Amino acid sequence: MASGARGKGRPRLIEAAEIDRAIRDAALQLLLEQGEATTMHAVALAAGISRKSLYARYPNKTQLALAVIGELLQGAGALEYDRSGDAEDRLRHYIEAGLEAIAKPQSKALQRLLTLDPDYIAALRSDMLDATRRIFFEPLRMLLSDAQAGGELAIEEVDATARVIIRLIFATSFTDEHDGKSWMTSPEPENYAGFLARLVARGLLAR
Incomplete structure (x- = not known):
């Protein structure tokens, strides 16, 4: 049962990482194109997820923007x-x-x-x-x-x-x-x- 639990958990971890990557990629593109006019709704649509899923990870646009810009700066x-x-x-x-x-x-x-x-x-x-x-x-x-x-x-x-x-x-x-x-x-x-x-x-x- 233990090995079965790990087997079920791994896809969830991979899926979570992919969702977060989609969110950050979408947010970066929109922030660079639209600046402060970017909305959480637009990010969710561009990432192909629900607003509920987006807000579960990032409570507001400021926290999302900080995560995205920080990642961009750190990776340069x-x-x-x-x-x-x-x-x-x-x-x-x-x-x-x-x-x-x-x-x-x-x-x-x-x-x-x-x-x-x-x-x-x-x-x-x-x-x-x-x-x-x-x-x-x-x-x-x-x-x-x-x-x-x-x-x-x-x-x-x-x-x-x-x-x-x-x-x-x-x-x-x-x-x-x-x-x-x-x-x-x-x-x-x-x-x-x-x-x-x-x-x-x-x-x-x-x-």
């Missing part, structure tokens, strides 16, 4: 970029990849969603910091450390330099409150990436 990997060329080339490639990452529709939708409800930022602060460090900071710190070790750049504070560069990359996503336009005068990311790479690399050339 390090920024991939072209590592060929000299220090300035590598830095430009990194910046271009960073600009591309934050300009993706999914990234912009996530930024809008996080700014709509201060509770999201407060609850997800740790995940956000960890994700930023993993995605942007660690790859850049390695790039700068390698350039320093190879005698290409003279950097007194690698971590501080990396933080400044990342702030300048993220600054491109800031928009004017009145017209919604980016503060950047150039619409071409590669122009900004080239400018920023030259500014940093030539200011840190080994002497």
